[in-house]
Amino acid sequence: MRTVLLGLLIAGCSTTNPPTPTKAVCPTPDPMTLTWDSFGQAFMTEFCTDCHASTLQHSQRNGAPLFHDYDTLMFVLEIPDHIDQWAGSGPAATNTLMPPSRCPSVPGGPINRDCPQPTDQQRKDLSVWLACEVERVQM
Amino acid sequence: MAAMSENHQDGSELSVGLSVEAARFETTFYVGSYQGATPSLSWMHGRFGASAAISLYHLTENGLSVYGAGDAMLGGIATVLERDTLHAGVAFHVMFPTGSELENLGMGHTMAMPSAWATWRSAPLTVAASAGYGRALVDLGGEQHNHGPMPLVDPMNMQELTWSAAADVDLGRGLQVGGRVRGGVPIGTGTTRAIAGGRLAWGTPRISTGVELQVGMAGDPFTIRGVVDTALRF
Numbered sequence: 263m264r265t266v267l268l269g270l271l272i273a274g275c276s277t278t279n280p281p282t283p284t285k286a287v288c289p290t291p292d293p294m295t296l297t298w299d300s301f302g303q304a305f306m307t308e309f310c311t312d313c314h315a316s317t318l319q320h321s322q323r324n325g326a327p328l329f330h331d332y333d334t335l336m337f338v339l340e341i342p343d344h345i346d347q348w349a350g351s352g353p354a355a356t357n358t359l360m361p362p363s364r365c366p367s368v369p370g371g372p373i374n375r376d377c378p379q380p381t382d383q384q385r386k387d388l389s390v391w392l393a394c395e396v397e398r399v400q401m
Numbered sequence: 402m403a404a405m406s407e408n409h410q411d412g413s414e415l416s417v418g419l420s421v422e423a424a425r426f427e428t429t430f431y432v433g434s435y436q437g438a439t440p441s442l443s444w445m446h447g448r449f450g451a452s453a454a455i456s457l458y459h460l461t462e463n464g465l466s467v468y469g470a471g472d473a474m475l476g477g478i479a480t481v482l483e484r485d486t487l488h489a490g491v492a493f494h495v496m497f498p499t500g501s502e503l504e505n506l507g508m509g510h511t512m513a514m515p516s517a518w519a520t521w522r523s524a525p526l527t528v529a530a531s532a533g534y535g536r537a538l539v540d541l542g543g544e545q546h547n548h549g550p551m552p553l554v555d556p557m558n559m560q561e562l563t564w565s566a567a568a569d570v571d572l573g574r575g576l577q578v579g580g581r582v583r584g585g586v587p588i589g590t591g592t593t594r595a596i597a598g599g600r601l602a603w604g605t606p607r608i609s610t611g612v613e614l615q616v617g618m619a620g621d622p623f624t625i626r627g628v629v630d631t632a633l634r635f
Contacts, residue, residue, distance in 0.1 A: 280502075280509065320432040325465025327430035359503060373465075 281359060283343065284352025286389035288397050296391035298335040305388060306332040309349070309361050309380055312369045322370030339399060342392040350389030351382060358385075416443040416634045418454075424626035426553060426617075431505070433461040435554050437471070443632075448480040448490075455499065458506055458554050471500040471554055472507045482519075489519035492533075505553040511538040512557065525571035527579075533563040535585065556622050558591030569600070577602045584619070594620030598628075608633050 296302075306314075313326035315333045330344070331337040338345065346352075349360040358379075365377035380388065418441040425434045441454035456471035476494035494514040500507020516533025537559045551557075562585065569579030579602075584595035598615035610631040617623045 321464040323463040323465075325463050325467075327463065328432075329430060 279357075279359075281344075281347035282355035282357060284346050284350045284357065284389045285354035286346065286350065286352030286386070286393050288390060288394035292394050292397065294394075296387055296394055298338075298395070301387060301391050302335065302338065302395070305380070305384065305391075306338070308378060312366050312371075315369055318370045324366055324370075324373055335395070338392075339395060342396050346389050346392050349380070349385060350392065351385035352389040356382070356385065413444065413446040414634055416445075416632050417441070418443065418630060418632035420628060420630035422626055422628045424623040426621065426623040428553070428621040431462045431553055433463060433553070435460040437554060441632075448483070450478040452476045452478070456554070458500075460504070460506060460554060462505055462553060467501075467504045467506070469501055469504060469506045471552070472496040472512070473499045478518075486523050487519065487521050489517070492516045492518060492531075500552060500554075502552070505551060507552050508537065508557060512536065513538055514563065516563065527567075527569045527571075529565075529567045531563075531565045534561075535563055536560045541589065556592075556594060556620070558585055558587040558594075560588040561585040561591060562588065567600075569602070575603050575605055577604070581613075582618075592620040594622050596622055606634070 310332045313324045314330055316331040316337060317333070318326075320328060330341065332345070346357070347355075348357055350357055361377040361379060363377060364373045365375055366373055367375045418439075420439040420441070421437065422439075423434070423436045426432070435458050437456045437458045439454050439456040441452060443452040444450060453473070453475050455473040458469060458471055460467050460469075474494055474496045476492060478490060478492040480488055480490040482489040492515070494516070496508065496512040496514070498507050498509050498511060502509030512535055514533055514535040516531050518529070518531040520527060520529040522528075535557060539559075541559055563583070564586075565581065565583035567579060567581035569577045571577055577600075579600050580598065581600060582595065582597045584593065586593050595618040596615050597618050598613050600611055600613040602609060602611035604610070608631065611629070613628040613630075615623070615626045615628065617625075
């Protein structure tokens with residue numbers, strides 16, 4: 263019984279790093295170098311919208327939660343903190359929970375290829391861009 | 402929990418069990434189904450008992466199929482009050498995060514769940530009830546993106562009050578029919594959950610088998626779930 267308990271405790275301590283806010287901030291003044299047109303749309307298309315798209319029915323989403331759609335800036339701004347905590351990088355954390363290891367080769371298709379992964383710089387840009395977009399909405 | 406007290410004896414008793422289940426769910430964020438198998442081991446000695454169980458699942462969530470273990474559970478139970486018709490006691494269960502939180506198979510943290518239970522029996526009727534408290538052993542003040550009740554296979558709140566009630570009637574020849582309800586009420590943010598079910602069981606002193614059909618009444622635990630369980634006692 264002692265061995266079982268120890269094993270379970272170890273298992274409980276060895277889970278994947280949880281989603282963590284990166285604490286990235288938008289430079290002041292906002293240089294407007296990272297925008298939906300210059301960065302966000304291309305990033306989402308390359309890494310996210312094969313599953314996270316509002317056009318995909320639940321059975322086509324390969325596990326992506328409903329209402330987690332990144333094919334428009336409006337949808338992204340529904341949950342910027344969530345995106346930051348799963349895929350962004352910043353002073354407080356580097357989150358690599360998304361993209362997963364395997365992806366569909368066409369939106370909504372079967373999982374049949376390794377997912378392309380953002381570079382560290384792209385993850386940092388993602389978090390800064392999200393921080394800037396949130397500030398732009400608030401202004 | 403309450404069912405364990407029904408087999409209370411002065412000697413020791415070892416019980417092995419297997420439960421299989423199939424469910425469909427439709428939450429705000431996920432639509433799908435799961436199938437699970439849960440082997441369990443229980444031991445009773447006098448007023449005290451212990452149990453261990455872990456579920457293995459196949460989960461289909463928004464078109465993604467995953468296999469994996471759920472959270473493992475260890476529990477202890479003690480009978481505090483013992484009368485001819487009334488038994489009551491306390492229990493303490495701990496769930497360990499052996500299931501993947503990211504795949505919606507586990508909570509992602511240890512849960513502690515103390516509770517109190519009571520059973521009253523006057524043949525042919527048996528009534529049981531329990532009330533408890535469940536809490537994730539993590540900082541509850543942290544930012545938490547809400548995906549609704551999690552995990553999909555056995556949803557709970559980070560901190561909640563739990564409750565259950567059951568009534569069974571002996572039909573003779575070892576057959577029993579009954580109904581049960583159970584649920585959870587969040588403390589702080591969360592979702593109130595309620596499940597109702599009907600159960601048909603057959604048993605002897607050595608072996609018992611039950612079939613239960615459940616519906617999710619509140620909180621999207623599942624839309625419908627079927628459970629078949631059997632236990633062999635030594």
